[in-house]
């Protein structure tokens with residue numbers, strides 16, 4: 001173990017980390033290196049429906065359900081309970097502070113039909129609990145960033161310490177299709193990221209891995225750099241790239257984690273070719 005001094009909770013927030021309240025909870029607080037404290041996660045797809053089928057996804061899709069309207073009042077009630085518990089010292093988090101309320105979970109937050117309603121409710125609750133300094137983070141595969149409800153929600157976040165972490169795991173259409181296993185066009189992901197980052201700074205979250213024992217080829221990483229540089233050249237604002245690898249049992253057994261050396265190799269290539277801070281996890 002490195003700095004990952006494990007408590008009852010995982011130390012890093014990837015898309016689907018789970019903590020003290022169990023895998024079926026709408027709300028799951030975890031200790032997160034990325035937010036440097038407690039991240040209170042909101043699972044925006046308890047039915048486990050997602051418009052991607054990432055080969056590294058750790059969600060058990062055997063119970064996959066349909067897309068359903070997200071129940072904001074129920075989520076808010078659970079969020080209040082969890083915040084109350086943590087502020088009362090429950091959950092095994094010691095002196096750690098709540099640094100973020102994070103939308104992610106077993107599906108895609110930008111698919112919600114009432115995304116802005118959820119953001120509005122989170123802001124009210126966060127402020128009532130005197131957590132105004134805590135971030136509101138949305139971890140997204142970027143498919144729905146052009147939807148009206150999402151655009152409204154992001155604007156609310158802009159004025160309320162919000163951060164978008166947009167997933168980008170490929171540089172070419174073919175590799176994107178291999179990793180995300182979706183019919184969603186890669187170009188649309190890139191244009192959604194560009195348009196959204198022209199409005200506010202975002203972070204890019206990129207998971208790289210070995211597929212059938214092979215890490216992404218150099219051409220793939222260079223294509224990824226070109227994509228990011230194209231976003232920057234067109235006025236996109238990227239405050240950091242979060243680079244990580246698989247840490248939980250993935251959907252496909254031929255997917256394995258990169259070694260530390262492999263991650264360092266990719267991080268170095270990114271650092272040499274993109275003028276954005278690269279953070280590795």
Ligand code: SF4
Nearest residue numbers: 050052053054057106
């Ligand atoms: S976007 Fe990919 S990693 Fe995230 S829930 Fe969907 S399938 Fe899993």
